Amino acid sequence: MKKLLIELLTRYFKNISESWSAKLIPIFAGKLSDPQIRTFVDSSLNVFIDVIETGDYKAADQYLIETYTLFSQANLNLLEVSQLFSQGRFAVLNFIEKDAMSNTDPVILLGFFDELIEQIYARYCVLHQDTQMKELALDRDRLAYKLELNQQYLKSILHSSDQAIMMVDQNEKFITWNKGAEKIFGYTEDEVLGKPSTFLFPEGDEYIKELEQIIRDAKEIGFKSIVETQRRKKNGELIAVRLSVSRLPNNNGDYAGRSIIIKDYSEFKRLQAQIDQSEKLAVIGQLAAGVAHEIGNPLTSISSLVQILQRRSQDSFMSEQLVNIKENIDRITKIVRELVDFSRPPSYETAVQDITDVIKTALGIVKYDKRIRKVKFETDLKNSLPSTNVAADQLLQVFINILINALDAIEGNGTIHLKSDSDKKNVYVEIKDDGFGMNEETLGKIFDPFFTTKEVGKGTGLGLSVSYGIIKRFNGEIKVASRLNEGSSFRISLPIVNN
Structure with a gap:
C-alpha cells in the first residue's frame, strides 16, 4: 500500500521526488487503517494511475472527489491535514489545469493538501457547468486568495510596527490592539479589548475635552492631525505621546469608530x-x-x-x-x-572612580548635620562596581547637594534611601526621600538657576543647577521623579569606562 501510494503521488506530480512523497504518506497513514477505505484504494489505485498516465486530469479530479466523499462518510478529521500547511490554496486547480509540472515547488505540493477538501468539492460543483461558469468560479477563488493575502499582509504590518496601532468602535471600546501598543503601554491585547479608550487617560477634565474634540474631527473631517498629549501606562507612569486619528466608516459610510496611531514621544x-x-x-x-x-x-x-x-x-x-x-x-x-x-566651571582633573566610594564619603559628611537625629538612612550600595571617569570632588558636591535637599524635604524626620548599581552601559546612584515631594510645576523648574522653594536667605537656587552642569560635563544624566506628599527620587548615572 505504501509503495503504491508513493508511486501514485510521484506520477501525479511528476517532478516531485520520492522522498517528498514519502513525507506526505504519514499524514494519511492513520486514515488508511479503515477496511472500507483500504479496499476502495486497493481496487481503484491502478485505474487512477492509468488516468494520470493518459493525462485525463478531469477524471483524476473526479477520482479525488469520490475519495473525499468516502473519507467524509467515515467521519475522518481531514481538517488536521489542512492545518498543517499555509500555502498553495489553489494548488489543486493549477495542477489539474496545467500539463507542465516541471517547475513545481515541493512547498506547493504540500499546499495541495491544505485545501484538498474545499477545492476538490468546489471543482466538482462546477464540473458539469459551462466554461463561463467555470471561469467565474476560478476568478472568485483567485480574488478570495488575493484578499486573504492582503489581509495577512496588513495583519503583519499591524503587529510588527513599533508604534501603537489600535481601533475603537463607535462606543469608544477597543477592538484592535497591536504589539506596539503592548510594548508602549504594558497591557496585553486580552487586557484591553472591550475596555473604553479613556482608561489610558490621565486624570483631568482637559483630557475628556480633548477626546470630544478628536471624535468631532474624526466624524466631520475624517481625521485628526497629530496631537501632542499624555497617556498613562499600566505601571501608572505618564508618558508624552503624539497621536493621529482616522475615521472608520461602516458599509453605509456612517461613523463606526476610529483608528489611532500613537508614538511614544517621551524620549524626544x-x-x-x-x-x-x-x-x-x-x-x-x-x-x-x-x-x-x-x-x-x-x-x-x-x-x-x-x-x-x-x-x-x-x-x-x-x-x-x-x-x-x-x-x-x-x-x-x-x-x-x-x-x-x-x-565658569573650575578646572579639574578626572580620574577613574568607584561611584560607591564617593557616595559613602558624601553620606559621612552629611551625617554631621545636626538635623539627622531623627533621620533613618537605608543603604543598598554595591561594592566593586565598574568604574567611571569623573572628578571626585565635584561628584561629591553633587551628592552632598542632593542629600541636603533630601534633609530639607523630610524636615529632619523621615527616611532617605541610597542605592548604587550598574547596568551594561552606566553606573548609577539613586537618592530617595519620603518628604513632601513636588508638584509638576516645581518639578519642571528645579534645575533652573536661582529657582528655590526655600525661605529667603536659606538657599540661592544654584545648587541643583550646578549639579546638573557637573553631571553633564562627565557625559552623565541626572533625572528626578516626584509626587506631591510622596517624596522625591534623584537618579545620577555616569558612563562606565575601562580601567
Whole structure:
C-alpha cells in the first residue's frame, strides 16, 4: 500500500521526488487503517494511475472527489491535514489545469493538501457547468486568495510596527490592539479589548475635552492631525505621546469608530528639555559672570574696611554691628563664589572612580548635620562596581547637594534611601526621600538657576543647577521623579569606562 501510494503521488506530480512523497504518506497513514477505505484504494489505485498516465486530469479530479466523499462518510478529521500547511490554496486547480509540472515547488505540493477538501468539492460543483461558469468560479477563488493575502499582509504590518496601532468602535471600546501598543503601554491585547479608550487617560477634565474634540474631527473631517498629549501606562507612569486619528466608516459610510496611531514621544521631550536647559544655563552663565565680577571687586574692598574697623573699634555696640556686617558680607561672598562656579566651571582633573566610594564619603559628611537625629538612612550600595571617569570632588558636591535637599524635604524626620548599581552601559546612584515631594510645576523648574522653594536667605537656587552642569560635563544624566506628599527620587548615572 505504501509503495503504491508513493508511486501514485510521484506520477501525479511528476517532478516531485520520492522522498517528498514519502513525507506526505504519514499524514494519511492513520486514515488508511479503515477496511472500507483500504479496499476502495486497493481496487481503484491502478485505474487512477492509468488516468494520470493518459493525462485525463478531469477524471483524476473526479477520482479525488469520490475519495473525499468516502473519507467524509467515515467521519475522518481531514481538517488536521489542512492545518498543517499555509500555502498553495489553489494548488489543486493549477495542477489539474496545467500539463507542465516541471517547475513545481515541493512547498506547493504540500499546499495541495491544505485545501484538498474545499477545492476538490468546489471543482466538482462546477464540473458539469459551462466554461463561463467555470471561469467565474476560478476568478472568485483567485480574488478570495488575493484578499486573504492582503489581509495577512496588513495583519503583519499591524503587529510588527513599533508604534501603537489600535481601533475603537463607535462606543469608544477597543477592538484592535497591536504589539506596539503592548510594548508602549504594558497591557496585553486580552487586557484591553472591550475596555473604553479613556482608561489610558490621565486624570483631568482637559483630557475628556480633548477626546470630544478628536471624535468631532474624526466624524466631520475624517481625521485628526497629530496631537501632542499624555497617556498613562499600566505601571501608572505618564508618558508624552503624539497621536493621529482616522475615521472608520461602516458599509453605509456612517461613523463606526476610529483608528489611532500613537508614538511614544517621551524620549524626544526629555532630550528637548535637556537642550532647552543647556541653552538657558549658557545664557544665565554669561550674565552671572558679569554680575559676579561687578559685585566681587567692591565687596572685597568693603570686607577689608570692615576688618580694619573691627580691629580699631572700642565701642561694644559698634563691634556687634560690624560682626553682623561681616557675616552678611561672607554670605554675599558665598553667593558670588557660586555664581563664578556656575558661569565658569573650575578646572579639574578626572580620574577613574568607584561611584560607591564617593557616595559613602558624601553620606559621612552629611551625617554631621545636626538635623539627622531623627533621620533613618537605608543603604543598598554595591561594592566593586565598574568604574567611571569623573572628578571626585565635584561628584561629591553633587551628592552632598542632593542629600541636603533630601534633609530639607523630610524636615529632619523621615527616611532617605541610597542605592548604587550598574547596568551594561552606566553606573548609577539613586537618592530617595519620603518628604513632601513636588508638584509638576516645581518639578519642571528645579534645575533652573536661582529657582528655590526655600525661605529667603536659606538657599540661592544654584545648587541643583550646578549639579546638573557637573553631571553633564562627565557625559552623565541626572533625572528626578516626584509626587506631591510622596517624596522625591534623584537618579545620577555616569558612563562606565575601562580601567
